[in-house]
Amino acid sequence: MDNRRGFIKKTAAGAAGIALGATAFSAKSYGNIPGANDRIMLASIGIRGRGKGLLNSFSKMYGDGVMVKTICDVDSQFFAERVKLAADNQKGNKPDTEIDMRKVYEDKEIDAVVIATPNHWHALATIWACQAGKHVYVEKPSSHNVWEGRKMVEAARKYDRIVQVGFQNRSISNVMQAMQFLHNGGIGEVFMARGTCFKPRDSFGISEDSTPPSTLNYDLWLGPASYRQYNEKKGHYNWHWHWDTGNGDTGNQGPHQFDVARWGLNKKVHPVKVQSMGGIFGISPKECSQETPNTQTSVFEYEDGKILEFETRGRYTNAESNAGIKIGNLFYGTDGWLEVNGSNWKAYKQRENEPFAGSDMAETAAIGGDKSFRTAPDSKGHFGNFIDALKAGDRQVLNCDVAEGHMSTVLPLIANVAYRVGETLRFNGEFEEFIDNEEADMLLTRKYRYPYIIPKKV
Secondary structure (H helix, E strand, O other): OOHHHHHHHOOHHHHHHHHHOOOOOOOOOOOOOOOHHHOEEEEEEOOOHHHHHHHHHHHHHHHHOEEEEEEEOOEHHHHHHHHHHHHHHOOOOOOEEEOOHHHHHOOOOOOEEEEOOOHHHHHHHHHHHHHOOOEEEEOOOOOOOHHHHHHHHHHHHHOOOOEEEOOHHHHOHHHHHHHHHHHOOEOEOEEEEEEEEEOOOOOOOOOOOOOOOOOEOHHHHHOOOOOOOOOHHHOOOHHHHOOOOOOOHHHOOHHHHHHHHHHHHOOOOOOOEEEEEEEOOOOOOOOOOOOOOOEEEEEEEOOOOOEEEEEEEOOOOOOEOOOOEOEEEEEEEOOEEEEEOOOOEEEEEOOOOOEEEEOOOOOHHHHOOOOOOOOOOOOOHHHHHHHHHHHHOOHHHOOOEHHHHHHHHHHHHHHHHHHHHOOOEEEEOOOOEEOOOHHHHHOOOOOOOOOOOOOOOO
16 A cells, blocks of 8 residues: 555544444445546535535546545435536546435545535534544535534544645635735735625525425434424525524635635734624515625724724625725735735735736736746636645645634634624634623534534544
8 A cells, every 4th residue: 555545544444433333334346447546535525506516626636546436415306417427527437325424434435525515514524524534625614613613623633634624715826926925025014904705695585494305304404403494495505694504604705705814914813802793784584584694894803903804795785996806805004905806916005006016917026926836716726735635645735724724714703703792702712712701602602413413522
């Protein structure tokens, strides 16, 4: 067994029994695949919207020694279509299908899992995977609440697993270049970052509670969340807008820009203060079951006084900055300001109206930029980075290790806590808890529904 396969496989057999209390099930043989024993075998968990995109991207890496062996979803309605998608990318090799991810984790042939479930499943799915000896790519936000996010980090370290969080900006060359420019003093000392999430969304309506469709295992869909009667307006995708399962757009699209904002500020600690205000505007609660705000302004203060602002606008709005940014970031320094989205960035000096540096400007390198990054916005950079780390057997290769992802995920999560309690909150970053506010502390975790419980000791 070569070093790469040795690293990927080590501890998997023993950890699976410890974590799940079961032996491996009889998987289909892949011995007829040329070079199968040298492939990184993946399982794709969650195959709807974002999950479909991840399945497509990872299965396209078949020629690079990667194979999606199994797809897993609690709703079987898309199995046939997704199997065909993967098989078309994998020279006809069809993945197996599973409803319950625990069956996936029992398969000793699977090296790593790709998780694109609803937010309330991210942490438990990741922890179970680590305990079973699997490496993990998990979508943003890394967790549904702060406490379970820390447990994800603990599990990754305890079981020595490589865990990448899906903050794709970390692997986009233009964004990487802009961050390096900021950190090299391109606009002086950066004292404020502003993230924007302007995504107009219409009402998705309201419906009576009903019986789940025959294709859906509703108990598995709920998982760690408190029991509630099935309602189609609170299920697929609309789970984003209900607190038990989602985090609103501040915790949906927002985490990408929160991550870039913290990255640009070069903050490796939590803020000490947070306030957030907003509401649901333009949509009647009598006509829509949405609980999370569609308009929300959040402000964070760090110990050194630097500020991170974030604005979520879910109704009709203008864009911001010269680049017309709706989804992106702005940075303000003592010598100028910078605008960035995934496609480009530009920096402006003091009161000047024309950029003096940017992604398409030759002067950039001389001021601290670097165009040597190997990834690009339209590449499989972040996914490829995860596979590179697996092949190297080294989590240091990752562009967004779970600890990094957790730091950025905490920001929208504590913003939502401040919004829900309606107070300015002080935060103790060392212990990841609020100071003198029991109501807020209660929202740092949740009551888990048996048997989908995250233990205190992972």
